[in-house]
Amino acid sequence: MSKDSFAQKVAKTQVWKSIFRHGPPDNARNRAAVIAGNVFLHLHPIKLKKSGVQLGYTWCMGGLTFFVFLALAVTGILLMFYYRPTAEYAFNDVIALREHVPLGIMRELHRWGAHAMVITVWLHMFRVFMTGSYKPPREFNWGVGVILLVLTLLLSFTGYLLPWDQLAIWAITVGSNMAKATPFLGHGGPGANLAQIGDFIMVSDKNDVRFQLLGGRFVGEAALLRFYILHCVFIPVVVSVLIAIHFWRVRKDGGISAPL
Amino acid sequence: MSNRTTINRREFFSFLSVGWITFAAAAGGMASLVFRFLYPNVVFEPAMDFVAGAPSDFDDGVDERWKNVFGVWMYKNEGRVVALSNICTHLGCVPTWLPAERKFKCPCHGSGYYANGINFEGPAPRPLERYKVSLDAAGQIIVDKTKIFRYEKGEWTHPDSFVTA
Numbered sequence: 001m002s003k004d005s006f007a008q009k010v011a012k013t014q015v016w017k018s019i020f021r022h023g024p025p026d027n028a029r030n031r032a033a034v035i036a037g038n039v040f041l042h043l044h045p046i047k048l049k050k051s052g053v054q055l056g057y058t059w060c061m062g063g064l065t066f067f068v069f070l071a072l073a074v075t076g077i078l079l080m081f082y083y084r085p086t087a088e089y090a091f092n093d094v095i096a097l098r099e100h101v102p103l104g105i106m107r108e109l110h111r112w113g114a115h116a117m118v119i120t121v122w123l124h125m126f127r128v129f130m131t132g133s134y135k136p137p138r139e140f141n142w143g144v145g146v147i148l149l150v151l152t153l154l155l156s157f158t159g160y161l162l163p164w165d166q167l168a169i170w171a172i173t174v175g176s177n178m179a180k181a182t183p184f185l186g187h188g189g190p191g192a193n194l195a196q197i198g199d200f201i202m203v204s205d206k207n208d209v210r211f212q213l214l215g216g217r218f219v220g221e222a223a224l225l226r227f228y229i230l231h232c233v234f235i236p237v238v239v240s241v242l243i244a245i246h247f248w249r250v251r252k253d254g255g256i257s258a259p260l
Numbered sequence: 261m262s263n264r265t266t267i268n269r270r271e272f273f274s275f276l277s278v279g280w281i282t283f284a285a286a287a288g289g290m291a292s293l294v295f296r297f298l299y300p301n302v303v304f305e306p307a308m309d310f311v312a313g314a315p316s317d318f319d320d321g322v323d324e325r326w327k328n329v330f331g332v333w334m335y336k337n338e339g340r341v342v343a344l345s346n347i348c349t350h351l352g353c354v355p356t357w358l359p360a361e362r363k364f365k366c367p368c369h370g371s372g373y374y375a376n377g378i379n380f381e382g383p384a385p386r387p388l389e390r391y392k393v394s395l396d397a398a399g400q401i402i403v404d405k406t407k408i409f410r411y412e413k414g415e416w417t418h419p420d421s422f423v424t425a
Contacts, residue, residue, distance in 0.1 A: 180352075216305055222303065
């Protein structure tokens with residue numbers, strides 16, 4: 001009987017066995033257990049079809065989108081160490097991130113990543129459409145994907161205000177004026193005049209959906225703070241939950257798209 | 261053990277529905293509180309009405325003294341003073357007054373307006389809005405931004421839309 005190698009000794013310790021509940025992945029059962037017993041990997045299908053790893057079929061666009069999202073989370077958290085979302089500091093902090101902070105490319109990485117994510121999300125959607133992968137039983141996951149597309153665009157929109165320069169302020173002014181035109185809920189939209197009792201206007205510029213979005217009547221400091229919270233906390237949390245559901249449903253609905 | 265009361269199926273479901281209704285009411289109340297939380301009681305923005313000065317303080321033409329604070333151009337012509345909104349009617353940017361060319365020009369998409377607020381170039385669909393103006397007891401002009409007058413609705417002839425110098 002040969003002596004155990006160092007790796008074999010480690011694999012027999014209580015610490016190792018408490019973390020990894022399965023034996024070495026040298027057979028089909030253990031290889032499945034590697035996936036199923038890991039909180040991150042278990043979102044992934046246990047078995048893949050050959051077409052699932054063919055780059056020409058999937059373009060790996062969903063995976064690339066997830067990679068870019070992770071890169072954006074990392075660079076975004078790093079930017080938060082320097083950026084202060086106030087009218088007094090925001091613009092100067094963005095300049096300082098380029099001029100005075102080491103690795104001045106960090107904000108550009110975040111910005112390029114944001115552009116890249118919109119592109120990869122779109123290409124992923126295009127691929128899913130062209131391979132017919134929205135068809136039953138995957139129609140629910142298509143719906144989740146559409147919400148993720150909208151949230152990706154909202155992340156771009158909310159992030160656009162944060163540099164707090166002229167381009168940002170006026171772009172968000174123009175963009176948030178769309179909320180003003182919401183039927184019944186925006187004070188410039190159709191049906192806003194219906195909610196009027198005598199001289200009292202129920203839907204006005206100080207209580208409509210645009211006011212709620214901006215925290216004021218125009219794009220000011222309250223809007224900057226609201227967009228910061230939406231951009232850094234609220235939307236990323238929702239996106240993370242939906243991404244988990246998205247991946248889980250890929251597994252449950254028959255794996256990466258292929259003829260069923 | 262022996263004191264344990266029993267409930268039958270029907271009672272169980274009535275308890276269950278009371279529980280769910282209570283939970284739904286609490287969750288709904290909480291959601292509406294969060295909704296209300298997002299509407300602040302006070303916003304730290306310039307007031308919606310202000311004292312602009314006496315009509316005789318203004319020369320004929322466009323006056324920019326209140327533009328940066330209150331977003332209003334005072335315009336005096338033929339003995340009438342009006343308060344022009346500085347919000348472009350296209351998509352809501354702020355135009356610039358160009359004295360040499362005697363026009364308002366929006367930097368966002370190029371809309372142009374005459375000094376009286378009538379649009380003549382670019383994508384702006386209608387003239388600049390005018391705010392309600394009135395004279396107080398001391399003869400000072402009060403501008404009230406909560407009431408607007410639109411040219412395309414024929415409201416610029418309304419007596420509240422101008423003061424006579």
